[in-house]
Amino acid sequence: MDACVVDDNWPLRRAAERFQVSVSTAQRWADRYRLYGEAGMTNRSSRPHTSPRRTPTRTERRIIKVRVLRRWGPARIAHLLRLVPSTVHRVLTRYGLARLTHLDRATGLVIRRYERARPGELVHVDIKKPGNIPDGGGHKVLGRQKGRKTRAGAGYSYLHTAVDDHSRLAYSQIHTDEKKETATGFWARAHAYFTQAGITVERVLTGNGACYRSRDWRDLLAAAGITHKRTRPYRPQTNGKVERFNRTLLDEWAYARPYRSEQERRDAFPQWLHTYNHHRGHTALKGQPPTSRVPNLTGQYT
Structure with a gap:
């Protein structure tokens, strides 16, 4: 031109x-x-030659110091230093400081994300305990005051879950306890499910619950030639794949709508799990469902 x-x-x-x-x-x-x-x-930078309103270097150093030492978010740092939260956020972003959700709160180190190279190389196993819904509904149906009265004695459900690290394929069942007999029975069925899908399980990672420290659990895995690993105490992020699944499970099934009974919620679980495995896009899988990485999974979850 x-x-x-x-x-x-x-x-x-x-x-x-x-x-x-x-x-x-x-x-x-x-x-x-x-x-x-x-x-x-040639293209020129749109950055101004001078930035007279940029946050002073001394203030930026104070923001970074508080973030590193106390691991606070922008709002708390802004309150302490009498700044605007948006200013603190811009400084943290400018220096590439990781989000708090990406940090280990105990050490301040960035949590290292990893993914196994093939299905079955590592399977994460865990138990989640959501409270049961009383007959007639809980506080989401009845309101907070009435819901509190019906809550007493409702008990808990124990969701035993196994998630393949590479594919995120999940096998999950609802039980009434977390005893060793229940945990070993669940794993026997989960192992059969993964085997049917063409996945050879090599290692299993669990927490440190009593059922996973039992001889029954140890012998069951050893008989199948599976290596058992346990997470470090007080470090649940080590079992992060199944912890993330549990959060998705609570958001998209357990508390997704106002169920009127525990049975109604449980009846909705198999279909939700099928959707998760076969149809729900996973961000870590470039928007594809877990079945996209599984060699031989049948079309219907049972």
Whole structure:
């Protein structure tokens, strides 16, 4: 465009229309071409030469110091230093400090994300205990006051879950306890499910609950040639794949709608689990469901 205006004497309006820019933009580029030639046509940074309103360096250092030492979010740091939260957030972003959700709160170190190379190389196992819904519904149906009265004595459900690290394929069942007999029976069925899907389980990672420290659990895995690993005490993020599944399970099934009974919620679980495995896109799998990484999974969850 610049050569058209300067060398070929095109009118600015005609050049602007031809290259679909404004007349003022065409004028600016033509002037730059006259001054600098082809070298002046390279892209230039839009960053200003000076930023008189930028947060002072001393303030930025104080923000970073508080974040590193106390591991606070922008709002708390802003309150302590008498700043605006948006200013603190911009400083943290500018220096690439990790989100608090990506940090280990005890050490401040970035939690290292990993993924096993093949299905079955590692399976995460855990138990989640959501409270049961009383008959007639809980506080989401009856309101907070009435819901509190019906809550007493409702008890808990024990969701035993196994999640494959590579594919995120999940096998989960609802039980009434977390005894060793229940845990071993669950794993026997989970192992059969993964085997049917063409997955050879090599290692299993669990927490440190009594059922996972029992001889029954140890002998069951040893008989199948499976290595058993346990997480470090007080470090649940080590078992992060199944912990993330549990959070999804609570958000999208357990508390997704106001169920009127525990049985109604349990009846909805198999279909939700099927949707999770076969249809729900997973961000870590580039929007694909877990079945996209499984070699031989049948079309229907049983």
